[in-house]
Amino acid sequence: MKIALFLLPLLSLSSMTSNPDPNVIKPKAGISKTLFGTFPDGREADLFSLRNDNGMLAKITNYGGYLVALTAPDKSGKQEDVVLGLSSFSDYAKGTPSLGPIIGRFGNRIGNAKFTLDGKEYTLPANNNGNTLHGGPKGFDKQIWKATTIDGKEPALILTYLSKDGEEGFPGDLSVEVRYTLQKDNALRIDYKATTDKATVVNLTNHAYFNLSGLKQDVLNSQLMVKADAFLPTDEKQIPTGEIQPVAGTPFDFTKPTAIGARIDDPNDTQIKYGKGYDHCWVFTDKSKSLKLGATLYEPTSGRFMEMYTTEPAVQVYTANNLNGKLTGIGGVPYTRRFGVCLETQHFPDSPNKPNFPTTVLRPGDTYISTTVYKFSAK
Template structure:
C-alpha cells in the first residue's frame, strides 16, 4: 500500500501544483488584459446632436493616452519623470465644451493640409482651387472646418499595445479641396512608452495632402513655461518666411543664427533676439525645419529634455520636415485642464509634415496625391526620463 499510495500522492500534488500555476497564470493574464482594455466614455454632444466619444488607452507601464474621435484630439497623455511619476504633459480641456468654444488646435489631427497655403489658392492640373482664408491672408490647417473639427469613425483595437483607428471620408469640394479623400489615422500606445501615429489616405481625384498632429507639449506637467526645455533638431536648414509666415522659397542654413538647434539648446536662450527679423515675424519660433534624412525613412527628428523633471521626448518620423512652434499666440485668455491658465510660450508643438505652401512652390517636395496612390506616413513620440 505504501508503495502504491506514495506515487499517487505525489502525482496528485503535481496535478494540483500544475492546476494552481495555470490558475495563477490565467489570473495574471486576465489582470494584464484588464489593464490594457480600452475604456470608452461619452465626451459630450456636438451642435448637430451627435455624441463625441473619449477613448482611454493604457500600457503595462502605467502610461495613459486619452483620445476623442472629435478631431482625433489627444486630450491627455502621461509620461514618467526621473522618479517614475507619471503626469499629463499635453495642453487641452477637461470637456468637449472647451474644444468647441475655442481651441488653437490642441492635440488635434490637422488636414487636409497642415500649415499654411498662401492666399488660400493653389493650381493643380491647370485648375485653380480657392480655399478659406483663415489666418491673416492665408489658408491654415485645412480651413474653417478642417479635420480637427469633424467626427471621425473610431475602432478601438485592444491588445498588448492598444490602438485607436480613426477614419474619415472628406468629400470632393470639402473646404475647397478636390477629390473624395479616404483617411485613416491610427494611434498606438506602445510598450516602450511611445505613441505612434500612422496616417494613410487615398483619393479618386488628384489633390494635395499634408496631415499632422498639433499636440501642445509641456514636459513639466504644465507647471511652468517651456523656455527652459532643451531642444535638439536633426536639421541643418530651415525655411525663412515672410511677414505672413509663408516660406520665401529659400532653404537657409541654421549655422550661426538663432535657428541652430543641432545641439541641445534651451528654447528660451535666443527666442527674444530683437535683431532677428524671422523671430519678429513669428513672435518666436513658428518655422519649418528641413530634416537631415533620406527620403521616407523613419528617423530621429527631434529630442526635448526638461531638466527639472528629467523627462525626455524623442520624435521620429518618415516626413521630410518638422514645424517647431512655441505657443506664441497663447495669451493667457485660455483656462485649460484643471483650471490651469495657458500664457504665452506655455507649450511647444513639433508637427511632422511636408513644407508649408508646397502646392504653390514647385521646388519643394510634392504634396500631390493621385488616384491609385496611397499616402502613408508615420510619426512616433517616445517618452523616457533621465535619472
C-alpha cells in the same frame, strides 16, 4: 428642436498620475470608451482611454482626433500629463485653438488661399492673414471621425473620415485613416494613410502642444534638439519665401540640445520677429523616407526626455507664442505664452505653390503614408 450641449468635464489627471501606492494594482493595459459630449444637432463625441502596462495613459476623442491627455513618467516614475488639453468637451466644441487635433487636409499654410493643380486653380477659405491655415476653418479638427478600437498590450484607436470633393475647396474624395497606438515602450505612434479619387494635395499632422514639466512651467528651459541643418524663412505673413536657409549662425540652430528660450526673442533676427518667436519649418538633414530620429526634447526639472521619430521631411516647431492665459486646462492651469511646444511633422508649408519643395500631390491609385512616433523616457 435643438438638443442642449452635453458637458463632460475631464477628471483631474493629478489623482490618476501621482506616485502609485505599492499595494494598489495598476490599471490593466487596454482601451476603453466613454461619452465625451453631444453637439446641439445630436452628434455624439466619444473619449477613448488607452493604457499600457507601465501606467502610461493617452486620452483621444473622435471629434477632430484630439489628443486630450498624455501622461509620461518623470525621473522618479511619477506619471503626469505632458500635453496641453482642455478641461471639458464644451471647450473643444467651441472651436478653441488647435490643442492636439488631427490637422488636414493640408497642415500649415497655403499662401493667398489658392493653388493650381494640373492647370486648374483652386480657391480655399482664407482663415489666417489672407492664407489658408490647417485645412481651413472647418478642417479635419472640426469633424466627427468613425472610431474602431484594438485592445491589448499595445491598444490602438483607428479613426477614419471621408473628406468629400470640394470640402474647404480641396478637390477629390479623400479617404483618411489615422491610427493612434500606445506602445509598450512608452511611445505614442501615429500612422496616417489616405487615398483619393481625384488629384489633390495632402499634408497631415498632429498639433499637440508638449510640456514635459507636467504642466508646471513654460517650456523656455526645456532643451530642444532638431536634426535639421536648414529651415524655411518666411515673409511677414509667415508664408515660405521658397528659400531653404542653413541654420548655422542663426537662432534656428538646434543641432545640439539648446534651451528653447536661449534665443527666442533675438531682437536682431527678422524671422524671429515674423513668428513672434519660433513658428517655422525645419528641414531634416536626413532626406530619407524611413522612420528616423527628427528631434528630442528634455525637461531638466522632471528629467522627462522625448524622442520624436518620423518619416516626414520636416517639422514645424511652434512655441505657443499666441497663447495668453485665457485658456485653462485640466485642473485650472492657465495656458500662458510659450507654455507648450508643437513638433508638427509634415511636408513643407505652401508646397502646392512652391515647385522646388517636395510635392504634396496625391493622385488616384497612390496611397499617402506617414508615421510619427513620440517616445518618452527619463534621465
